[in-house]
Amino acid sequence: MLILTCPYCGVRADETELSPGGEAHLTRHGPGSSDDDFHGYLFTRENPRGVHFERWRHAYGCGKWFHAARDTMTLEVFGTYPAQTTEPPRDICDAITARHPGWNWRDFS
């Protein structure tokens, strides 16, 4: 069972109250971009055994999108943060470093 705290309403929401939105921090490459960039945006995803960043929506609650950092193997949640950002906040990276020294995920470490 996965429990994430919605950063907007502060509710400790059960997984059944949320809907998953796939990988976080994707850069959108639309019309005019190179084929490689577009292919990457559309198809290339991380599939880590460990630290992962995801988008979730508090679908049965306030309805807002947010980001979550968690461990896919242990289901440990490092933190959640609002969707209006292109990179994870410092305190969440620090929490991950405390548990997984030397971690990296895409361009973040």
Place this chain on the structure above:
Amino acid sequence: MSDPVSALNGAEFHGLIDVADAGLTGMITLRGNLGAAKAKKAVKAVTGTAVPAVGEVLGSGETATAWMSPDELLLIVPYAEVAQRVAKAETALAGEHAMVVDVSDARAVLTVTGSDAREVMAKLCPVDLSPAAFGKGDFRRTRMAQIPAALWMTESDQFTVICFRSVADYAFALLKVAAQPGSAVGAF
């Protein structure tokens, strides 16, 4: 013109606890920047309360203001006065980027009353409803089995539950099953 009728049309169930249709309830959705002075003025004009904090419901009985999301409030007013109070809110919000909509007939309201009310609701919602975690003044949007619902406590042994009108029968049936006589768990 035909008379307005609530979705459950006065249905009642008496089991472990009492489940009843709350009847016609005026509900107004207000969306916009809740921190704006005009939004505060509009809420004051419609329900007479302040803008509630996150996860809070203010007021009582027929008139209340509930926090739905960072940019949405639910204003509960007497059914007969909805149109008049929507107009009041629109006047107060003139020039502000905001939306005021009468949603009274899009939703159904039920009351769940009895000493085991917490237990019955806790069977259906993934919410900590222990007295220490949830009490009067708290407002929670969540799911009730398969459907979205919002709930808050109007008395120490009474919940008011809002769901969409189209699933009112389902909500009532759910509550009836969860409140079968002899189904007490004794969790709280």
